[in-house]
Amino acid sequence: MIQPLLTIDLGAVAANWRALDALSGSAETAVAVKANGYGCGAFEVASALAGAGCRSFFVATVEEGAALRGAFNGHDHRSSMEERAASSIYILNGVADRGESAVAIALDLRPCLNHLGQIEAWRLSEGGACALQLDSGMSRLGLPPAEVARVPDGLDVRLIMSHLSCADEPDHHSNETQRSRFIENADALRDRAPDAQLSLAATGGTLLGGAYHFDLVRCGVGIYGGHPFAAAQPVVTLETPILQIRDIPEGQSVGYGWSWTADRPVRIGTLPLGYADGMHRALSNGATLYNRGKPVHLVGRVSMDLITLDLTGHEDLQVGDMLEVLGPHQTVDALAEAAGTIGYEILTSLGHRYARRYTDITV
Numbered sequence: 001m002i003q004p005l006l007t008i009d010l011g012a013v014a015a016n017w018r019a020l021d022a023l024s025g026s027a028e029t030a031v032a033v034k035a036n037g038y039g040c041g042a043f044e045v046a047s048a049l050a051g052a053g054c055r056s057f058f059v060a061t062v063e064e065g066a067a068l069r070g071a072f073n074g075h076d077h078r079s080s081m082e083e084r085a086a087s088s089i090y091i092l093n094g095v096a097d098r099g100e101s102a103v104a105i106a107l108d109l110r111p112c113l114n115h116l117g118q119i120e121a122w123r124l125s126e127g128g129a130c131a132l133q134l135d136s137g138m139s140r141l142g143l144p145p146a147e148v149a150r151v152p153d154g155l156d157v158r159l160i161m162s163h164l165s166c167a168d169e170p171d172h173h174s175n176e177t178q179r180s181r182f183i184e185n186a187d188a189l190r191d192r193a194p195d196a197q198l199s200l201a202a203t204g205g206t207l208l209g210g211a212y213h214f215d216l217v218r219c220g221v222g223i224y225g226g227h228p229f230a231a232a233q234p235v236v237t238l239e240t241p242i243l244q245i246r247d248i249p250e251g252q253s254v255g256y257g258w259s260w261t262a263d264r265p266v267r268i269g270t271l272p273l274g275y276a277d278g279m280h281r282a283l284s285n286g287a288t289l290y291n292r293g294k295p296v297h298l299v300g301r302v303s304m305d306l307i308t309l310d311l312t313g314h315e316d317l318q319v320g321d322m323l324e325v326l327g328p329h330q331t332v333d334a335l336a337e338a339a340g341t342i343g344y345e346i347l348t349s350l351g352h353r354y355a356r357r358y359t360d361i362t363v
């Protein structure tokens, strides 16, 4: 079968975790594996990291948590059953109703309770270990400061957390504002949550330094090799074969909308990935792939399942040869910039039709 190949280096994932764990000092280094591990495979990533020593994982939804717990209970050779069973799984979006609470309780998932109604429902359903999320200034999820005083007694709170809006801008004044608001509100909860760890930082906050680490950091994008963790090892390689090659004369156009027209005789290659596979349509007439390090330019529009490249000057290329989309010559962040987006979005839209290979599997 002729299809793109996505390679995910779990050795690099583990190395990035160790590097962030060293940076976070005595704080625990937890990992966000929401959105299927940023497109890299939640179970594969979490299992490799459990083997490396990571003990806490964050997903967005109860459904994601249930899938991860289920996979953790199965067979795997990248970590031991004990390592995986000891893992805490936090649900960032909390539990929306009684059905979700029941699943969370049965599977030992810890919801990040985000508002008073959710807290009350969790208490009434006799839920166990949980987290409280505070809104320290992002105005997205979590208890606003005015509601902190109304949190009831009797919850088994293991984590008090909040999230920074501008951690990738180290000089932004919001970082210090959110940090002091977080400390103030977490202190006010101390008597009702004596055993809770405190957590404010994601990858960006971890890089801000010790004042932001508290007891636990929640790293996501840096684990997967993305900005703002500049020292990260790249995790993802994406290569695609050439499906068809044709020569077109000067004046002939390429693709939907005839948005590109040859100003000379041109050799066009067609490759089997498109916007349905995470090659954002904004890359039309604007992306570069690499032929053993030499740039090859995308011409015409990105369609659902195909892209077209100008192969002129690459006479060595034949049908079936592989070109690099992501890898040593193009990082996730570089492709994101060409598409007018961020590395997170490139990662989480990695296609489901790619052949996937995991490397550096410790047997």
Ligand SMILES: *Cc1c(COP(=O)(O)O)cnc(C)c1O
Pocket (backbone or CB within 6 Å): 032, 034, 092, 162, 163, 201, 202, 203, 204, 218, 219, 220, 221, 222
């Ligand atoms: C996604 C997320 C993280 C991880 O963020 P990164 O920037 O990818 O490190 C941490 N905490 C919360 C609340 C999140 O939503």
